[in-house]
Amino acid sequence: MMTSQYDLAIVGATAAGRAAALGAAARGVRVALLEQGVGLAQAKLYTTALCAHAQQQPGSGIGGLQAAIAKANWAIAALSEQQSAWVLGDRGVDYIAEFGQFSSGPTLDLATATRQLHATRYLLTPGWRSRxxxxxxxxxxxxxxxxxxxxxxxxxxxxxxxxxxxxxxxxxxxxxxxxxxxxxxxxxxxxxxxxxxxxxxxxxxxxxxxxxxxxxxxxxxxxxxxxxxxxxxxxxxxxxxxxxxxxxxxGLQPELSDWQLGERLAITANGQLQVNARLQTAHPHIFACRRSDAAIAVAEAAIAVANALGQPRQTMSYHALPIAIATDPPLAAVGWTETWARQQLAAEALITTVQAAQASRAQLLDATTGGCKLIARRDGEILGAHAFGLAAAEWIGAIAFAIQQGLPVADLAAMPVTQPSASELIPLVARAALKQCQQ
CATH class of the missing domain: 3.50.50.60 (FAD/NAD(P)-binding domain)
Known part of the structure; x- marks a missing residue:
C-alpha cells in the first residue's frame, strides 16, 4: 500500500474542510483532504429552500417539499463545483475521494482503501447526524x-x-x-x-x-x-x-463512528468533541471544528489551520459570529443576550429594543412582525444584537462587523442606509441606545 506524507491531513470534505484545505495550501504546505461523510453539514441550505417555497406556495404539500429539496440539491451541487476536486487539486490540495480510518498503533496514521497517510497534524471537519x-x-x-x-x-x-x-x-x-x-x-x-x-x-x-x-x-x-x-x-x-x-x-452530533479514533479524543456524553480554545483535542496532533453551523465551522477551520501549522497561535472567539434561523420572518443574532448582560454587568448593561414597524420597508410590505434588540455597555461598547423580522439575516452582519471591529454605538447610529429598507432598524436602535446613555 502506498504511503503518503503530509503536513496537514483534513478529514471531512464539508464546507469547513474544503475551506481549511484551500487555506492550508495557500500557506505552501502539503495538505490532503479526505472525503469522509458530510451528513447534515448542508442542513441550512435545505431549510432555507424549504422556508422560501413554503412562503411562495403555501399548501403545496408533498410536491412543494420535493421542489424545495430539489432546489437545495441544485444549490449544493452548484456550490460544490466552486470547490470541486479539480479546483482543490489545481490549488495544491491532494483530494482523496475515499473514507479513512485512524490506525490503532502507536503512530498516528490514516488508512484508506488504497493508501496509508501520515501527517504531522490532523484536522477533523466532520459531517453531522441527528442526535x-x-x-x-x-x-x-x-x-x-x-x-x-x-x-x-x-x-x-x-x-x-x-x-x-x-x-x-x-x-x-x-x-x-x-x-x-x-x-x-x-x-x-x-x-x-x-x-x-x-x-x-x-x-x-x-x-x-x-x-x-x-x-x-x-x-x-x-x-x-x-x-x-x-x-x-x-x-x-x-x-x-x-x-x-x-x-x-x-440536536446534532458529529459523525465520528467510522473513524476509529478510539481513546485518543475526549468525547462528551452527547457525542461532542472536546477541544480547547485553540481547537486542539485531547491528542496534541489532532485539531477539530466543533460547531455544526457551516459558517461558524469555516471560521473555526481558519483558526485550527493556523494553530495546527504552528503559525502565530490564535484562540477561537464566537462573540462576533452571527447566526440566522430560516423562518419567515427570519431570526438573527450575534453576541450577548440580555440575560447574560444583566448577569455580568448589572446596571451597566444597556438594553434597547425597537419594533420592526419603525422601518419604512416593513410598513410597505406589511411585514411589521418582530423587531431588534441591541445589547451594549453604558460606555457605548456593543455587546450583542438580536433581531426577528424582515431580512434580519441579511443585515445582522453589519452589527456583527461593528462588534468585531470594536465600533461604538455612536458609529452604528451614524451608519448610512438606503430607504426604504429593513436595515433602517440598525441606526434606529443605535440612536435609541444613545438616548438611554445620555439619561
Missing part, C-alpha cells in the same frame, strides 16, 4: 430524521399530523415550513424554544409559529411513545398526543 433521544418506545414506534426527509421526501406522503421533537433552530424551521406546506404540526420542546438565544426574540418567533397554526408545547418533555390503532401516541406530562409521524430535531 437520538433515549425515549421509551421510540424505536418500536418508528421515527424520521431531517436527513431522511432530504433523501426521500416521499416518507411523509401518507402523514398528515406530525410531531416534531426539539427546541433547536432545525426544529422551528421544519415546524413552520411543514405547517405552511399543509401538514398539521405539533412542536414539543423540553424547555423554551431556542434556549441559548435571547428570550424576547425566541418569544417573538414562538408567537409567529402559533399564528401560522403550529401547536407549540414548551416545557413538554416527551417521556413515552407507543403505537395504538395505527397512530403514534406521545406522552408529554399529562398530555397524550396522537400523530401519524414523529420527526426528531433534538
Amino acid at each position: 437520538l433521544p433515549q425515549l421509551a418506545g421510540l424505536n418500536e414506534a418508528g421515527y424520521l430524521t431531517p436527513e431522511q426527509i432530504w433523501a426521500d421526501p416521499q416518507c411523509l406522503l401518507t402523514a398528515r399530523r406530525l410531531a416534531i421533537l426539539g427546541a433547536t433552530a432545525l426544529a422551528v424551521e421544519l415546524a413552520q415550513s411543514l405547517q405552511r406546506l399543509g401538514w398539521s404540526v405539533t412542536l414539543l420542546a423540553p424547555q423554551q424554544l431556542l434556549p441559548t438565544l435571547d428570550r424576547t426574540v425566541a418569544y417573538w418567533l414562538q408567537a409567529q409559529l402559533e399564528a401560522d397554526g403550529v401547536e407549540v408545547l414548551t416545557h413538554s418533555a416527551v417521556t413515552q411513545v407507543r403505537t395504538l390503532d395505527g397512530q403514534k401516541w406521545l406522552q408529554a406530562g399529562d398530555q397524550a398526543i396522537a400523530v401519524d409521524e414523529i420527526m426528531l430535531a433534538c
Whole structure:
C-alpha cells in the first residue's frame, strides 16, 4: 500500500474542510483532504429552500417539499463545483475521494482503501447526524430524521399530523415550513424554544409559529411513545398526543463512528468533541471544528489551520459570529443576550429594543412582525444584537462587523442606509441606545 506524507491531513470534505484545505495550501504546505461523510453539514441550505417555497406556495404539500429539496440539491451541487476536486487539486490540495480510518498503533496514521497517510497534524471537519433521544418506545414506534426527509421526501406522503421533537433552530424551521406546506404540526420542546438565544426574540418567533397554526408545547418533555390503532401516541406530562409521524430535531452530533479514533479524543456524553480554545483535542496532533453551523465551522477551520501549522497561535472567539434561523420572518443574532448582560454587568448593561414597524420597508410590505434588540455597555461598547423580522439575516452582519471591529454605538447610529429598507432598524436602535446613555 502506498504511503503518503503530509503536513496537514483534513478529514471531512464539508464546507469547513474544503475551506481549511484551500487555506492550508495557500500557506505552501502539503495538505490532503479526505472525503469522509458530510451528513447534515448542508442542513441550512435545505431549510432555507424549504422556508422560501413554503412562503411562495403555501399548501403545496408533498410536491412543494420535493421542489424545495430539489432546489437545495441544485444549490449544493452548484456550490460544490466552486470547490470541486479539480479546483482543490489545481490549488495544491491532494483530494482523496475515499473514507479513512485512524490506525490503532502507536503512530498516528490514516488508512484508506488504497493508501496509508501520515501527517504531522490532523484536522477533523466532520459531517453531522441527528442526535437520538433515549425515549421509551421510540424505536418500536418508528421515527424520521431531517436527513431522511432530504433523501426521500416521499416518507411523509401518507402523514398528515406530525410531531416534531426539539427546541433547536432545525426544529422551528421544519415546524413552520411543514405547517405552511399543509401538514398539521405539533412542536414539543423540553424547555423554551431556542434556549441559548435571547428570550424576547425566541418569544417573538414562538408567537409567529402559533399564528401560522403550529401547536407549540414548551416545557413538554416527551417521556413515552407507543403505537395504538395505527397512530403514534406521545406522552408529554399529562398530555397524550396522537400523530401519524414523529420527526426528531433534538440536536446534532458529529459523525465520528467510522473513524476509529478510539481513546485518543475526549468525547462528551452527547457525542461532542472536546477541544480547547485553540481547537486542539485531547491528542496534541489532532485539531477539530466543533460547531455544526457551516459558517461558524469555516471560521473555526481558519483558526485550527493556523494553530495546527504552528503559525502565530490564535484562540477561537464566537462573540462576533452571527447566526440566522430560516423562518419567515427570519431570526438573527450575534453576541450577548440580555440575560447574560444583566448577569455580568448589572446596571451597566444597556438594553434597547425597537419594533420592526419603525422601518419604512416593513410598513410597505406589511411585514411589521418582530423587531431588534441591541445589547451594549453604558460606555457605548456593543455587546450583542438580536433581531426577528424582515431580512434580519441579511443585515445582522453589519452589527456583527461593528462588534468585531470594536465600533461604538455612536458609529452604528451614524451608519448610512438606503430607504426604504429593513436595515433602517440598525441606526434606529443605535440612536435609541444613545438616548438611554445620555439619561
